[in-house]
Amino acid sequence: MKKNKLKILAAALGVTIIVGLTGCNMKSIGKLTSSQDYTYEKFSKVKTGMTYKQTEDILGKGKLSSSDYGIKIYKWTNKDSSEIQVSYGTDKKATTKIETNLDDNTVKVTKAEYDKIDGKQKYEDVKELLGGEGTITEVTDSGAGNDNTYIWGNKKSGYIKVSFVRGYASFKSGGGLK
Missing domain, CATH: 3.30.1450.10 (Beta-lactamase Inhibitory Protein; Chain:B, domain 1)
Structure with a gap:
């Protein structure tokens, strides 16, 4: 009886170690594929x-x-x-x-802030409205300087994307806003 308990305990310990090592390997693989x-x-x-x-x-x-x-x-x-x-x-x-x-820009954004963005604001105005720096996602040479698109927020908590043409907010889009 005692030998059976030891065998069961040893088997359980072996399974625990194998599962633990497999979990570690899966984490390592995840890190490799997301680099x-x-x-x-x-x-x-x-x-x-x-x-x-x-x-x-x-x-x-x-x-x-x-x-x-x-x-x-x-x-x-x-x-x-x-x-x-x-x-x-x-x-x-x-x-x-x-x-x-x-x-992954982490500035939290809302639908109310999105609604306040219009074609009269410069980047600094929108940055102040949204409470932080945007992340540049696109730069286009317009011939008269660069037009930039920025994003605030992220896919998990909602985002606002604003394109600035000749220095002014000209196009906005967003998703997941509350």
């Missing part, structure tokens, strides 16, 4: 007006995703599907850069 080779910091270093070679020096080789009418679009995609996309014009210089899900 980002392309970060928001690297995205910030890419500037409109750069050549593909200059961008490649920062991000490495990109994947050509489109090439129409002399405009080329390259993508750098992480395993978690976050990415950087850069468009190059006929002059072979970057005209637009876009990031998707590289940074």
Whole structure:
């Protein structure tokens, strides 16, 4: 009887160790698959007006995703599907850069704040209204300077995205707002 209890205890201990180690391995695998080779910091270093070679020096080789009418679009995609996309014009210089899900802005936003954004505000006004810095998600060279799109909040708690053209809020979108 005593030997059976020891065998059962040893088996239970063995199962516990195996399950524990498997859990550790799954956590490690999760960390590996969610790592980002392309970060928001690297995205910030890419500037409109750069050549593909200059961008490649920062991000490495990109994947050509489109090439129409002399405009080329390259993508750098992480395993978690976050990415950087850069468009190059006929002059072979970057005209637009876009990031998707590289940074998780944590400013809390509401529907009431969203409703107060109109075409008369500059970035500083919207930043003050929403209570913090936005995260740049897109930069486009308009020929008269850069037009920027920022996001406040995140997919889990709601977000507000605002595009500024010639310095003023011109387009807004949002989701998950209360």
